[in-house]
Amino acid sequence: xxxxxxxxxxxxxxxxxxxxxxxxxxxxxxxxxxxxxxxxxxxxxxxxxxxxxxxxxxxxxxxxxxxxxxxxxxxxxxxxxxxxxxxxxxxxxxxxxxxxxxxxxxxxxxxxxxxxxxxxxxxxxxxxxxxxxxxxxxxxxxxxxxxxxxxxxxxxxxxxxxxxxxxxxxxxxxxxxxxxxxxxxxxxxxxxxxxxxxxxxxxxxxxxxxxxxxxxxxxxxxxxxxxxxxxxxxxxxxxxxxxxxxxxx
Amino acid sequence: xxxxxxxxxxxxxxxxxxxxxxxxxxxxxxxxxxxxxxxxxxxxxxxxxxxxxxxxxxxxxxxxxxxxxxxxxxxxxxxxxxxxxxxxxxxxxxxxxxxxxxxxxxxxxxxxxxxxxxxxxxxxxxxxxxxxxxxxxxxxxxxxxxxxxxxxxxxxxxxxxxxxxxxxxxxxxxxxxxxxxxxxxxxxxxxxxxxxxxxxxxxxxxxxxxxxxxxxxxxxxxxxxxxxxxxxxxxxxxxxxxxxxxxxxxxxxxxxxxxxxxxxxxxxxxxxxxxxxxxxxxxxxxxxxxxxxxxxxxxxxxxxxxxxxxxxxxxxxxxxxxxxxxxxxxxxxxxxxxxxxxxxxxxxxxxxxxxxxxxxxxxxxxxxxxxxxxxxxxxxxxxxxxxxxxxxxxxxxxxxxxxxxxxxxxxxxxxxxxxxxxxxxxxxxxxxxxxxxxxxxxxxxxxxxxxxxxxxxxxxxxxxxxxxxxxxxxxxxxxxxxxxxxxxxxxxxxxxxxxxxxxxxxxxxxxxxxxxxxxxxxxxxxx
Numbered sequence: 001x002x003x004x005x006x007x008x009x010x011x012x013x014x015x016x017x018x019x020x021x022x023x024x025x026x027x028x029x030x031x032x033x034x035x036x037x038x039x040x041x042x043x044x045x046x047x048x049x050x051x052x053x054x055x056x057x058x059x060x061x062x063x064x065x066x067x068x069x070x071x072x073x074x075x076x077x078x079x080x081x082x083x084x085x086x087x088x089x090x091x092x093x094x095x096x097x098x099x100x101x102x103x104x105x106x107x108x109x110x111x112x113x114x115x116x117x118x119x120x121x122x123x124x125x126x127x128x129x130x131x132x133x134x135x136x137x138x139x140x141x142x143x144x145x146x147x148x149x150x151x152x153x154x155x156x157x158x159x160x161x162x163x164x165x166x167x168x169x170x171x172x173x174x175x176x177x178x179x180x181x182x183x184x185x186x187x188x189x190x191x192x193x194x195x196x197x198x199x200x201x202x203x204x205x206x207x208x209x210x211x212x213x214x215x216x217x218x219x220x221x222x223x224x225x226x227x228x229x230x231x232x233x234x235x236x237x238x239x240x241x242x243x244x245x246x247x248x249x
Numbered sequence: 250x251x252x253x254x255x256x257x258x259x260x261x262x263x264x265x266x267x268x269x270x271x272x273x274x275x276x277x278x279x280x281x282x283x284x285x286x287x288x289x290x291x292x293x294x295x296x297x298x299x300x301x302x303x304x305x306x307x308x309x310x311x312x313x314x315x316x317x318x319x320x321x322x323x324x325x326x327x328x329x330x331x332x333x334x335x336x337x338x339x340x341x342x343x344x345x346x347x348x349x350x351x352x353x354x355x356x357x358x359x360x361x362x363x364x365x366x367x368x369x370x371x372x373x374x375x376x377x378x379x380x381x382x383x384x385x386x387x388x389x390x391x392x393x394x395x396x397x398x399x400x401x402x403x404x405x406x407x408x409x410x411x412x413x414x415x416x417x418x419x420x421x422x423x424x425x426x427x428x429x430x431x432x433x434x435x436x437x438x439x440x441x442x443x444x445x446x447x448x449x450x451x452x453x454x455x456x457x458x459x460x461x462x463x464x465x466x467x468x469x470x471x472x473x474x475x476x477x478x479x480x481x482x483x484x485x486x487x488x489x490x491x492x493x494x495x496x497x498x499x500x501x502x503x504x505x506x507x508x509x510x511x512x513x514x515x516x517x518x519x520x521x522x523x524x525x526x527x528x529x530x531x532x533x534x535x536x537x538x539x540x541x542x543x544x545x546x547x548x549x550x551x552x553x554x555x556x557x558x559x560x561x562x563x564x565x566x567x568x569x570x571x572x573x574x575x576x577x578x579x580x581x582x583x584x585x586x587x588x589x590x591x592x593x594x595x596x597x598x599x600x601x602x603x604x605x606x607x608x609x610x611x612x613x614x615x616x617x618x619x620x621x622x623x624x625x626x627x628x629x630x631x632x633x634x635x636x637x638x639x640x641x642x643x644x645x646x647x648x649x650x651x652x653x654x655x656x657x658x659x660x661x662x663x664x665x666x667x668x669x670x671x672x673x674x675x676x677x678x679x680x681x682x683x684x685x686x687x688x689x690x691x692x693x694x695x696x697x698x699x700x701x702x703x704x705x706x707x708x709x710x711x712x713x714x715x716x717x718x719x720x721x722x723x724x725x726x727x728x729x730x731x732x733x734x735x736x737x738x739x740x741x742x743x744x745x746x747x748x749x750x751x752x753x754x755x756x757x758x759x760x761x762x763x764x765x766x767x768x769x770x771x772x773x774x775x776x
Contacts, residue, residue, distance in 0.1 A: 008312030012320070050482035076312070119304035126305030126329065165380075169486075175308075176483035197271075199299055200311050224271040224297075226311040230319040 001025040002062060006076025006100070006227075007174045010036025013075060016233035021240075028065050032078075033057055034166035043166050050173055051077075055084045062092045069094035071244065075229055076100050076200070077174040080182075083213075087185035096190040097240055100226055101209050102201040103179040111180070114202045120175045127168050183212040190216040191243045193228070193236060200226040217243060263358050264340070270353035272298045272315070281359065286334050298357065303330045303337055314344070318355065322346045328362060328369070339366035385492045388416050392496055396503040401514070402426065405507040409500050410437045413477050417496060419461075419488060420480035426473040426504065438476065445474040453494040461488045463497035465504055472504040517550040517577040518543065524584040528556040530565050534629040534749035537565075540725035542738045551737035552579035552620070553689045554587045561596045563630045569687035569741050570622035570641065586610075586617035586664075590624065600624050600637040601672040604661070607639075608672075611665035618665040623687050632679040632745050637672065639664055642690055645708060647715065649682030653708050681747030686711060691736035692728065720744075 001021050005013040011029040018027050032054060034043035047053035058081055062070055072093050074082035079101030086093040104113045106120060190213050194206030203220065210218035219239045223232035258265060264281035268274060274293045285301065287293060299307040306329035317324045323345045330337040340359040347354055395408045406424055413422030423438025425445065435444070442460065449462040450471055456462065459479040465472045475497055479488050521541075529537050539555045552572030560566045568590045572582045586607075593606035603624055611617045623644055625636035636644060636656060640663030647653040658675035662668035679685070693703045707728070714727040725740045732738040 006312070009316055013316060015320070049480065049485045115304060122303055122305035123308045124305070126303070126309050173483050197297075198311075199307055225315055227316050227319070230316050 001071045001073065002028045002030075002058075002065070004030070004058060004072065004074040004078035004081060005032065005035070006074075006078050007170060008076075012036070013227065013229055014073075015230075017073075017229050017237055017240075020233075020237050025071075026066075028061070028070075030061055032170075034170060045169065048169070048173070051081055051084055051177055051179070054078075054081045054173075055088065058082070058085045059089050059092065062089075066092075071095045071097065073097040073240070074099065074101070076102075076226065077170075080177070080179050083186050083190075084179065084182055086188040087182055090187055093188050095244070096186075096188050097193065097243070098190055098209065099193045099229060099236065100195060100198055100201040100206075101192060102205045103183060103209060103212075104177070105175045105200075106178075108178075111208070112202070112204050114199065114205065115175070123175060124168065124171060127171055180208075180212070183209060184214060186213055187215065191240065192216055192218045193239050194218060194220045195223040195225060195228050195232075196220055197224040198226050219243070263360055266298065266357040266359075268298055268355040268357060270355075272355055274298065274301075275354075284333070284338050284340070284359070284361065285331050301331055303332055306330050314342075318344055318346055328366065331359075339363055341365065381489075385489075385495065388492060389495055389499060391416050393499055396499060400507065400510050402504070402507040402511055405500075405503045406436045409475060409503070412496075413475070417477060417488065417493060418480065418486060419477035420485070421478040423476045424473060425476075427471055433474065438478070442476050442478050445476065450474065453490055453497065455488075455490055459487055461490055461493045463493050463500075465497050465501035467501045467505045472501050472508070475500055513577055514550065517580045520577070520584065521550045521580045524580075524587065525554060525556075528554075528558075530557045530559060532565065532629060532749070534746055535565060535627070536721060536744040536746060537742070538721040538725055539741045540722065540729055540739070542729045542732070550577075550580050551575050551691070552583040553691065553737045553739035554583050555687070555739055555741040556587050556590065557741070557743070558591055558594075560594050560598075560626060563628060564596070565627050565629060565743075566590075566594050567625045567627065567685075567687060567741060567743060568622060569689060569739060570620055571689045571739070572617050572620040582616050582620075585614070586620055586622075589617070590622070594624075594626075600626060600635050600674040601659075604637055604639050604664070604672040607664050608667075620664045621690075622664060625685075625687070627679070627685075627743065627745065629745070630748050632681070632683070632747070633676055634679055634685065635674055635676045637661070637674040639672070640666070642688065642693065642704070645686040645688075645704075645711060646677065646679075647684040647686065647711060649680055649684075653712055655704060655708070679745045681745060683745055684715075685743045685745075687741040687743070689737065689739040691738040692732045692740055694731070694733050 003011065003014045003018050005011050010031045014029060018029055021027055031038040033048055044053065047056070058072070062072070062085075069092055072082045072085070074080070074096065076099070079098035080103060082096050082098060083101070086096055102113065104111065105115050106113050106117050107115065192206055192210045192213070194201070194203060196203070206218060206220070210216050221228060221232065221235040221239055223235055225231050228236045252260075259278050261278060262280060264284050265278040266274060266281055267276040274296050277290050277293055282289065282293075285293070293301065299310045302310060309329060314324050314327055314329075325343050327342045328339065329342055330339050339362045341362045342357060342359050344355055344357045347356070392412045395412055396405060399405055399408050406426070409424055410422050413419045421439050421442055423442040424436045425433035426436065428434050433444070445462055445464070448454065450464050453461070453463045461477045463475045463477075465475060475493070477488050477493055479485065525539075525541060529539060537557055541553065541555065543550055552574055554568070554570055556568045558566050568587070570586065570590075572579055572586055574582070589607060589610045590603070593603045593610065604622075607617070607622070611620075619640075621640035623636065623638045623641040625634055625644065627634050637659045639661055643655040643657050643660070645653055645655055656675070656677060659673045661670050661672050693700070693707055695703050710728055710731050711724070714724050719727050721742065725742055728740060729738050
């Protein structure tokens with residue numbers, strides 16, 4: 001079981017979810033290039049100028065860690081990365097769990113993505129406003145691992161080296177992309193996990209994804225916010241357990 | 250009088266909020282209500298904090314602040330903006346999470362960050378400007394270095410189209426260059442990249458689709474136009490007009506240099522072609538072919554030459570040489586020296602004395618100093634070849650009925666250099682059908698190995714080509730094809746067919762006849 005974190009975080013976003021599955025799965029966590037403790041040279045502005053670079057990374061990771069098809073769990077933008085990876089390499093993926101997926105954040109003719117183009121520009125501005133505090137603000141997420149406090153300083157150092165400009169680019173890739181047309185290409189069985197209230201990926205978008213995926217189930221969990229993996233891990237785990245261990249298997 | 254704690258919370262000079270587990274507002278103090286310009290708590294009670302922020306702030310809250318709050322129970326000094334009836338209010342937000350009787354509560358404090366925000370924006374602006382400047386300088390250095398590595402128009406065009414994508418970040422690029430007459434000439438780019446408009450010929454401009462168009466001018470003259478289309482990937486940065494314009498200045502200079510260079514190259518190569526055009530003697534007793542191939546990496550012509558001419562009715566002189574240097578000057582020096590060889594030779598004058606005369610020519614004129622040269626005279630009636638090498642590679646003799654070998658005798662220093670050895674010449678006797686190959690050093694592939702090995706390889710190439718049935722021009726073409734591409738290569742092949750008959754073509758060569766060679770030739774040949 002491979003867990004892919006979303007925009008704004010690193011693998012510690014799975015800290016309340018992954019350990020539960022580690023009891024009966026081999027669990028693989030990673031930081032996307034340019035995020036968390038990834039090596040500074042792993043990020044390539046050309047390769048990662050759109051999602052395809054991240055998709056290629058995931059394919060390489062899965063090829064490296066598993067001989068058989070895996071269950072890939074993707075949160076936020078990584079839900080799209082997971083879908084694109086499965087469309088390209090269906091042989092590598094058994095099942096996909098998509099937490100808060102959105103194929104398109106910007107409203108379009110007849111499509112409600114939740115944001116206008118101007119609002120996304122505003123997000124990029126906000127990121128700029130936090131330019132100075134950016135790394136400091138996020139550092140505790142990765143260093144705050146109570147089980148391994150010694151890791152703290154070392155990781156904080158790694159994190160400080162990470163380029164805020166990379167985070168800004170990742171934001172552009174995440175929020176300016178449009179992958180609606182790719183949904184139909186995915187034949188892998190998918191579980192769409194949707195928060196009841198999510199301003200980033202609203203309920204409507206969850207339904208859109210479910211309806212356009214050829215083989216998917218939709219579960220709306222009683223959570224608020226874009227990160228149920230942190231705010232409501234028990235609900236997310238239950239939904240996943242239910243689906244993964246359900247009748248269809 | 251001491252006020253109550255509740256009153257102090259309500260009146261604190263900092264904006265305070267109490268939120269429930271779903272980050273909805275339970276209570277807010279006066280300072281917060283003042284900030285967002287609402288009259289009372291009822292106006293915000295029950296609303297989610299994220300909804301009170303600008304959209305950017307909302308996403309930032311959901312993707313960064315909220316996860317942090319969940320993991321750490323606390324966030325400090327996060328810059329977000331509140332929505333107010335009159336726009337935005339930048340604030341610094343600190344939030345903590347705690348449990349009260351099994352219920353999760355979030356306490357939030359906010360300070361207005363208007364001043365700090367302005368200061369930070371200036372800092373961010375300055376930092377970004379510094380980063381941009383550094384990146385731009387590095388990039389322009391890269392382009393300048395690449396442009397310096399090429400000379401001709403083709404090379405400059407190639408470098409510009411390539412660096413537009415690799416360094417300037419364009420998704421596609423097209424270049425138009427001005428021609429002596431007629432319209433601009435287009436190089437590269439997809440059809441969607443439209444030709445420049447009249448306005449775009451004067452000032453750098455950005456088209457609606459993000460394409461940057463830069464006219465390339467030096468001293469007011471339009472040399473070309475560079476168009477850069479942006480990459481389509483969502484994460485790609487827009488093209489920077491300033492950087493493109495600066496790159497355009499480099500490009501214009503490079504185009505100007507390439508144009509001048511090509512003019513000089515074409516003058517030099519025309520001159521060289523003209524000078525070499527009259528160099529083949531036509532006689533039934535001999536088959537002569539020659540080939541000159543300029544090096545490809547440097548478009549400049551070299552100073553290689555070949556020549557054949559009659560010094561007597563029955564004697565043909567052969568010369569192949571190489572003056573030092575490249576370009577127009579080398580071409581003119583070559584022409585002078587080649588003519589000097591003709592002037593210096595004379596009926597009955599031994600080749601070593603021809604070299605002596607050339608030395609004096611070099612001394613007097615300074616032209617051709619250090620030039621290398623092989624000079625030979627072939628007696629068409631008897632097949633006697635008298636030759637001398639001044640600092641030049643030895644000729645290759647390929648007998649009609651034996652193994653090939655180099656003529657290593659009669660060696661002395663390059664022209665104008667007085668060595669301890671006198672100018673000398675040697676004689677070999679050719680048999681009908683024997684082939685003599687004179688060449689310059691560009692024909693031999695050195696690759697950091699001893700000259701002997703390189704010469705062995707050349708002999709093998711020649712032998713193989715002959716066995717494959719190639720001869721004359723075809724033979725030389727095959728040999729040149731194996732020569733290193735970067736240097737000029739010059740070759741002269743001379744096959745003596747035997748004494749000419751008075752009333753017809755030369756007798757057919759019978760390699761197995763083996764009777765026409767003189768005594769000295771027999772000594773050199775294995776039976």
